[in-house]
Amino acid sequence: MANNPKTISRDLLRWYRKSHRNLPWRHTHDPYKIWISEVMLQQTTVPTVVAYYERWIKIFPKVKTLAQAPLQKILKAWQGLGYYQRAKNLHKAAQIIATEYQGKLPATLRQLEQLPGFGPYTAGAVASIAFDLPYPIIDANIRRVAMRLLEIVGYADPSHDNKIRAFLQKIIPKKNAGTFNQALMELGALVCRNREPLCLRCPIKTHCHAYEKGTQEIIPQPKKRIIKDLNAAVGILRRNGKYFIQRRPSTGLLADLWEFPGGKIEKGEEPQEALRRELKEELDIEITSAKHLMNVRHFYTQFRVNLHVFECELRSYPELNEYRKWSSLYDLQRYPMPSGSAKIVDKLIADIM
Numbered sequence: 001m002a003n004n005p006k007t008i009s010r011d012l013l014r015w016y017r018k019s020h021r022n023l024p025w026r027h028t029h030d031p032y033k034i035w036i037s038e039v040m041l042q043q044t045t046v047p048t049v050v051a052y053y054e055r056w057i058k059i060f061p062k063v064k065t066l067a068q069a070p071l072q073k074i075l076k077a078w079q080g081l082g083y084y085q086r087a088k089n090l091h092k093a094a095q096i097i098a099t100e101y102q103g104k105l106p107a108t109l110r111q112l113e114q115l116p117g118f119g120p121y122t123a124g125a126v127a128s129i130a131f132d133l134p135y136p137i138i139d140a141n142i143r144r145v146a147m148r149l150l151e152i153v154g155y156a157d158p159s160h161d162n163k164i165r166a167f168l169q170k171i172i173p174k175k176n177a178g179t180f181n182q183a184l185m186e187l188g189a190l191v192c193r194n195r196e197p198l199c200l201r202c203p204i205k206t207h208c209h210a211y212e213k214g215t216q217e218i219i220p221q222p223k224k225r226i227i228k229d230l231n232a233a234v235g236i237l238r239r240n241g242k243y244f245i246q247r248r249p250s251t252g253l254l255a256d257l258w259e260f261p262g263g264k265i266e267k268g269e270e271p272q273e274a275l276r277r278e279l280k281e282e283l284d285i286e287i288t289s290a291k292h293l294m295n296v297r298h299f300y301t302q303f304r305v306n307l308h309v310f311e312c313e314l315r316s317y318p319e320l321n322e323y324r325k326w327s328s329l330y331d332l333q334r335y336p337m338p339s340g341s342a343k344i345v346d347k348l349i350a351d352i353m
């Protein structure tokens with residue numbers, strides 16, 4: 001069996017034109033909107049991205065609006081999408097595009113690659129989809145499809161990308177390169193699925209070595225995901241009807257987001273003990289009593305977090321600075337927060353309604 005470049009792309013494009021999903025970013029040629037959608041789609045599912053994308057474009061319709069917005073507003077609009085560094089890079093890149101390129105995304109791969117957050121995937125996706133330049137891209141869907149087409153045995157990781165890129169370079173058409181890239185991703189999402197690929201419906205099955213040998217179900221080799229459990233104690237501190245929150249450091253996990261104070265429960269520690277210790281260490285305050293309010297669970301990609309939330313009575317109050325604030329309950333909704341803390345706010349509001 002040969003992977004005939006012309007017929008693979010022709011069959012794939014024909015299928016895509018008939019079968020692609022109707023998604024909001026597929027109705028635009030605006031490079032800014034295409035860029036936003038591509039960044040959101042990394043690490044996040046399509047149904048989740050649709051709502052975020054539409055809201056984002058209303059709040060930040062142009063590169064310049066995004067460039068001029070305060071970071072906290074951007075993080076708030078991103079809240080719940082995770083990997084917040086993506087939002088920060090969008091902001092930094094928008095500022096460069098606004099000042100150096102008059103608010104228009106540059107139209108060459110080399111210039112795009114210089115912008116913050118533009119790794120090979122994002123630069124290739126914007127270059128091909130927005131400017132129709134013939135650059136192949138590799139995301140998880142394309143990697144899986146290509147591994148099966150070429151019958152590459154092993155885990156789906158970037159160690160195969162050189163071989164895959166060389167193959168894609170041979171089959172990507174000179175015209176409609178962006179549509180071709182989107183078609184491969186769409187094929188991976190709808191037909192060449194991770195589990196139970198629908199090979200009989202596949203428009204390029206006659207080019208597929210894994211299908212020919214019947215190995216499509218074991219390529220790529222499934223990886224066992226290790227999900228860690230994390231238990232944390234969280235303190236609700238109230239004063240004159242206001243709630244205490246603090247901003248996380250500007251580097252590291254969930255950087256710059258606001259949260260209630262507290263921290264990880266160490267092995268052998270009770271949640272209240274952990275809370276006492278954390279509040280003393282973080283804020284130099286002592287709890288006189290802690291009443292259990294709720295438990296909140298949230299699933300992140302690499303870990304599951306279980307927050308044990310307590311209403312605290314205090315001997316003294318924390319000192320304030322730019323990273324610490326008292327806020328009314330409703331105003332808490334204006335701060336960008338990790339999803340677990342945002343759930344606590346929702347529950348506190350629901351309890352008084």
Ligand code: SF4
Pocket residue numbers: 145148149191192193197198199200202203204205208209210211216
């Ligand atoms: S034939 Fe099956 S395994 Fe091969 S590309 Fe199509 S869906 Fe994927």
